[in-house]
Amino acid sequence: MPIASPETYAEMLDRAKAGRYAYPAINVTSSQTLNAALKGFADAESDGIIQVSTGGAEYLSGPSVKDMVTGAVAFAAYAHEVAKKYPVNIALHTDHCPQEKLDKFVRPLMQISKERVAAGQEPLFQSHMWDGSAVPVAENLQIAAELLDRAAEAKIVLEIEVGVVGGEEDGVENAINDKLYTTVEDGLAMVEALGLGEKGRYMAALTFGNVHGVYKPGNVKLRPEILNQIQEAVGAKYGKEKPLSLVFHGGSGSLLSEIREALDYGVVKMNIDTDTQYTFTRPVADHMFRNYDGVLKVDGEVGNKKQYDPRVWGKAAEAGMAARVAEACEHLRSTGTTLAK
Numbered sequence: 465m466p467i468a469s470p471e472t473y474a475e476m477l478d479r480a481k482a483g484r485y486a487y488p489a490i491n492v493t494s495s496q497t498l499n500a501a502l503k504g505f506a507d508a509e510s511d512g513i514i515q516v517s518t519g520g521a522e523y524l525s526g527p528s529v530k531d532m533v534t535g536a537v538a539f540a541a542y543a544h545e546v547a548k549k550y551p552v553n554i555a556l557h558t559d560h561c562p563q564e565k566l567d568k569f570v571r572p573l574m575q576i577s578k579e580r581v582a583a584g585q586e587p588l589f590q591s592h593m594w595d596g597s598a599v600p601v602a603e604n605l606q607i608a609a610e611l612l613d614r615a616a617e618a619k620i621v622l623e624i625e626v627g628v629v630g631g632e633e634d635g636v637e638n639a640i641n642d643k644l645y646t647t648v649e650d651g652l653a654m655v656e657a658l659g660l661g662e663k664g665r666y667m668a669a670l671t672f673g674n675v676h677g678v679y680k681p682g683n684v685k686l687r688p689e690i691l692n693q694i695q696e697a698v699g700a701k702y703g704k705e706k707p708l709s710l711v712f713h714g715g716s717g718s719l720l721s722e723i724r725e726a727l728d729y730g731v732v733k734m735n736i737d738t739d740t741q742y743t744f745t746r747p748v749a750d751h752m753f754r755n756y757d758g759v760l761k762v763d764g765e766v767g768n769k770k771q772y773d774p775r776v777w778g779k780a781a782e783a784g785m786a787a788r789v790a791e792a793c794e795h796l797r798s799t800g801t802t803l804a805k
């Protein structure tokens with residue numbers, strides 16, 4: 465299928481909310497990880513979201529170029545082409561963008577989509593994230609309101625973050641503490657500033673103890689009931705049931721029970737990076753350890769081209785990651801739900 469149109473993406477998100485399921489949003493950093501994610505979604509007969517972080521976009525542009533917009537545009541061009549060969553809908557998204565990177569990442573990318581839409585084409589990306597969690601809430605929401613206008617013009621969905629996601633983000637470590645839980649008050653302020661869809665469509669990463677990365681049991685305390693409290697408070701004030709579309713960050717390593725509870729409270733997108741990174745790399749490590757003599761030129765030998773060809777270990781890596789993506793669809797109940805059937 466072609467990359468999801470704004471209408472298809474809107475329908476994907478609406479159906480997920482109504483059906484209490486969510487889409488895995490898989491971080492990718494290369495054509496290999498993109499192809500693995502596509503295969504995982506297709507195997508699960510699930511539509512899905514594939515995203516790049518600022519660091520991922522920079523990496524995609526090449527080691528001496530290091531330009532986030534170049535990398536994101538190149539990734540999107542490649543994805544728009546290869547996605548046509550899979551029988552599911554895929555939306556492209558950009559992950560956490562802090563204030564100091566807005567002018568170097570999200571704003572220029574939105575401008576490209578605005579020009580495409582003005583020329584009768586579809587936007588390049590279907591959604592972008594503004595992560596204002598490092599600035600005071602009032603300023604976060606003021607910037608969000610401005611970006612929501614621009615996003616709506618370009619037929620793009622905006623994702624925002626209210627509250628803080630712990631763990632590593634963009635190389636910066638956020639402590640695991642009380643700030644990881646969005647308050648009802650901040651949820652209400654968000655709706656005051658951004659409305660409930662009439663100013664443009666947005667998704668909210670309200671935080672309930674989410675942490676990037678995988679930790680030993682007991683270190684992360686997720687409290688999905690916070691999402692329910694905010695949905696109820698906003699719902700009571702505006703007379704709507706479950707009015708918000710929510711995003712679950714730090715999906716890796718979460719318990720199935722926590723994931724399922726969050727789905728009941730309106731999560732429609734769950735980000736997964738660390739677990740898919742591991743399932744990509746694990747088979748490569750296995751290949752290298754098993755084929756030590758082939759991948760290295762040991763003791764003056766010539767190695768084995770069939771074992772060090774990047775396609776050989778690349779296929780194993782892609783299979784490992786695709787299986788984890790399909791498993792995420794099961795966890796999020798999106799298996800078999802593709803609108804493309």
Ligand SMILES: O=C(CO)COP(=O)(O)O
Nearest residue numbers: 676677714716735737738
């Ligand atoms: O939230 C994420 C990306 O924004 C992914 O988090 P994990 O790496 O914990 O899966």
Ligand SMILES: O=C[C@H](O)COP(=O)(O)O
Nearest residue numbers: 517519520560633634737
């Ligand atoms: O921010 C969280 C994502 O896991 C992205 O990670 P990254 O910045 O290392 O690409």
Ligand SMILES: [Zn+2]
Nearest residue numbers: 595597625629
């Ligand atoms: Zn953040």
Ligand SMILES: [Zn+2]
Nearest residue numbers: 629713714735
């Ligand atoms: Zn995140």
